[in-house]
Amino acid sequence: PSDTNIQGKKLCNYQGCWYYYKNLQAVLDYQKHFKPLDSDIIVTSYPKSGTTWLKALTVALLHRSEDGLQSHPLTSDSPHGLVPFLEMDLYHKSSTPDLTKLSSSPRLFSTHMPLHTLREPLKDSPCKIVYVCRNVKDVLVSLWHFRSKIGKKEAERSGLESIIESFCKGVDNYGPIWDHVLSYWKGSLEDPKHVLFMRYEDLKEEPYAQVMRLAEFLDCPFTEQEIRTGSVEKISDLCSLSSLSNLDINKTGISWNNVDHSIFFRKGEVDDWKNHLTTEMANKIDMIMDEKFQGSGLKM
């Protein structure tokens, strides 16, 4: 375990992963106090990989009986409010948050912790873990835009080069990203009933198939009747970037970390990195990825 400073923030390494110092205590408290229920669902990701989207899809799948938008939970709260982060929200506010106050059933949580850290208090729990992974270069560009919007100090609004450098060294919030992705990739191969590995790019390319896949995994498959009446398409439309970002709650609300909800919706495209990274930058990342993922069967 060691400390370092990156882009004006103190980072601390715990169980092989770097955390902002302010979040580490919450990770420890989560590991010490969290008691899983068999029905829990945990949405996980590396930051900027499609967390907000996956949260919305999960909520929409579990509330698909609600006809129309009027009483839909996604219109009264943001995906981040409906699926709170364990370490950045719940255990950040209290070392023993009152989880009985959560409105959802089953309980929905989210996290950016790597799988081994997340799993410590889960023991043999049959709860479901859904991970979304995204092209590392798009994650990086998304992160850069995000930080330039939320950074309060100059150092936090760092340039792309500086983010690439810390990213490639693996010393960034929740990094190294390679280890993060691999922890869930291997977990999904070893325990496919409890860990689902999804990709942002697949969700973009074949939303229908991926929504079906998520529903099967969460033990709420679509009925013939639902399929006939377009329930799958309705869910993927409701959770599209344009639809979510146009809901009042997401246009005007403030999220758990005091930033505008709207910041979580930008372009939502595949390969936006091509508009920002030089060939040299992209090659550097590709080389590291090839080396780290070699032999794992994981293709980016």
Ligand code: A3P
């Ligand atoms: P871009 O910055 O590339 O546009 P996270 O939710 O993990 O913080 O990730 C944010 C990224 O996901 C942003 O990517 C954002 O635009 C994109 N995103 C958010 N909601 C989305 C949706 N419903 N569909 C597709 N992409 C979405």
